[in-house]
Amino acid sequence: MIFFSIEVLPVGLVQTILNLAPFMTLIISYMCLKETLKGLEIVNMIVSFIGVLFMVYFSENAPNVTK
Numbered sequence: 001m002i003f004f005s006i007e008v009l010p011v012g013l014v015q016t017i018l019n020l021a022p023f024m025t026l027i028i029s030y031m032c033l034k035e036t037l038k039g040l041e042i043v044n045m046i047v048s049f050i051g052v053l054f055m056v057y058f059s060e061n062a063p064n065v066t067k
Contacts, residue, residue: 009056016055023048 005014023045029035037045 013055016052020049020052 002014002018005017009017026035026037026041026045030037
């Protein structure tokens, strides 16, 4: 998927999406390991994810996105 995404999206945007690994780790650890999340951690996760969505949506070369 990384090679396909590099063909379709700019490299900087791909790197930003790849940096969501800590976000996914928190979600998986919460669901599988029953880890507890503090309120500030949840807010940070939401803000980070919204930021990535904005970057993907407003990317110049994003496929199937009409502005």
